[in-house]
Structure formats: structure tokens, C-alpha cells
Amino acid sequence: MNYCNQCGAGLRSEIPEGDDRLRYVCTSCEWIHYENPRIIVGCLPVWEEEILLCRRSIEPRRGYWTLPCGFMENGERVEDGALRETLEEANARVEIENLHTLYSVVHVNQVYLIFLARLVDLEFFPGYESLETVLFKHDQIPWEEIAFSSVRFCLENYVKDFPNLSPQPIRGSLVRNRSNTPRPGFNSKP
């Protein structure tokens, strides 16, 4: 971030009064530019004992498998966003059951909210961001080709607990240190 999006002047980095961390502050209009984590909403769509995964047609992780999820948009509720992403990526209609996974990816400032959801029918097909949309039995999940740690965390816990799912959301995180190797996160289940 180099310029003020309010007035176009340059920015300086300083700790504003009453704050305790560095922010970008405009050198002209004094606007404070806060940066905060973004929410990624999605669904874990299930049909009996199968899980719907999407193979990504876009970067990052093109060709790898994911759950339908994406950035939450302004003007929607978390549930709206999860349903929208599931429709966009898999043309799948689902009914949300409950929040299954809450997962922080600290080094990229993302928080995942993934809902367990029942497929309403089997009329799904790939959306623009997907190459394939496939129902997998638990023992057929392509573990070596999962796109993101958040999706892996969600799937691993779901499969491990099935059919005795906890009504509590599973909580987890990925924290990378400066050498870029993962260290253990804040997991609700060790």
C-alpha cells in the first residue's frame, strides 16, 4: 500500500493515538488505512456417505481438489456466501446444517468458515472455477491432491469423526514462522 485511497497523497507508517500497532496513515488527510483478515466461506457438501469436491480450474492450486469456498462479499450473511460459493463452483444446491470448521490461516490473514451442508439433489456440475465436481466416498478422497490446508483439516476431521460428528465446530489454524515451515496451530482436537 503506497497511496491514500481517499485523497491520493502518500502514506506514512505510524501508530495512531490510542492504538498499539503500526498503520498506514495519510500524510495529507490523516486517513488511517486499517487492514484486517478476510473471510473465506464455503460448504462441505455431503450426500449420504459421500463428499462433493471440486477440482480447481484456476490458480492458485489449479488441478487440485477443494471444497466449494471463496471470499465472502460485502452485503451478504456468512450463510449466503457459503451457499453462493457452492452454487458458483459446483452449481450445487445444498441445505446448511451447521458450522463445521473454523480455521485461521495466519500468514495470509484468512479465516475459513465451512458449513456442513446436505446436497438437495445430484444435479451439480462444474462452474467457471472448477474442472470437475465429483462425489467421493471417504476412502476415495484424493488426499495427495487437496488444494489447501484448511480443506484438508476440514475433510480429515469430518472423515475421522464420521458418523459421530461433534455438534461443535472443529477449530484449527495454520501459522507459519519466518522460515516458512508450518508450526502447530490452535487446534480444538489434538
Place this chain on the structure above:
Amino acid sequence: MNYCNQCGAGLRSEIPEGDDRLRYVCTSCEWIHYENPRIIVGCLPVWEEEILLCRRSIEPRRGYWTLPCGFMENGERVEDGALRETLEEANARVEIENLHTLYSVVHVNQVYLIFLARLVDLEFFPGYESLETVLFKHDQIPWEEIAFSSVRFCLENYVKDFPNLSPQPIRGSLVRNRSNTPRPGFNSKP
């Protein structure tokens, strides 16, 4: 938003290729400026049958009562943020039990994540953003002076369910229409 924070040039509003909604796009460097909801993290700190509330010393809603919560910061996990806010606003040390409330405030693009948390001791006292920090019995909660709909929603559900709390987070939302009157949200409990 008027100027590109990458190069300082002006912005235009357009739907980028492959997207389906208007974004601010730089007229010079073509940078797309996404805007997304922000996360507010906090705790519902309890001690036996009492709840810790903070009376706000700052706007908005100065003088009204809230749970300790605030904007999640980059570089932290959701749980870290909830603990930090509880320490900042009430100097209170807590242990997180589980996610209690997930609440979308659509017209201001905010998502609340409020954790049920046990106070570790009673050595709490007001932080910079609080005038008072007080433990309330359930029948003494100042319902007429609650700062935010999200906090009211969390407290009402907690008190209503107590002591038979659902292990599921309570989900709710506030959606205002154009005349600025609330309409029913996406509540998990009618």
C-alpha cells in the same frame, strides 16, 4: 474510495473479467480493489452464573454495555483476537470454551465471532475503551443499555438457554433494508 493505493491514479467502477460484481479498478495499473467484510472477535466471559460486561468509554455507543470485542487484526488467529480484546477492554484473563455466536451485520459488512469463555480470576478492571467492567447476574443485565444488536443477540440466547447451552454456535444476522428498519435475519433459533 477514490484513488488506487498501489499507484495513486484514479479508479473506475467496473465488473472485472470472470467476476460478477462491480469493483473499483485502477485506471492506470488495473489493480482491482476488493472490499470484504471484517471480523469482530470477542468473548462472552462468565464466572459461575454471572456475565462480565464492559461499559464503553468511546463512540460509537459510548456509555452503553458491550461484551469485550473488536476488529480482528492481521497476524492472529480468531482465538488470539478474542483473548486480546478481552484483555484490552477488561484486563480479564479467560479460557475459551467454544464458539457461542456467529452473527452477520450485513449493512455494515461485519461478522461477529463471540466465544464463550470462563474467567480465570476476578482481577479484571476497565481498559482504555471501557468506563466500567462489571459482573452481572442474568436478571440484572441492563437490557435497555446494550450497545449492539450482536451483543444483545448473544446475551439473549445465552441467558435463555442457560444452563442447557447448545454445543452448536448460535447463528444470527441483522439485515437492514433501504428504509433502515431491521427485517428478520438468518437466525438458527426462531
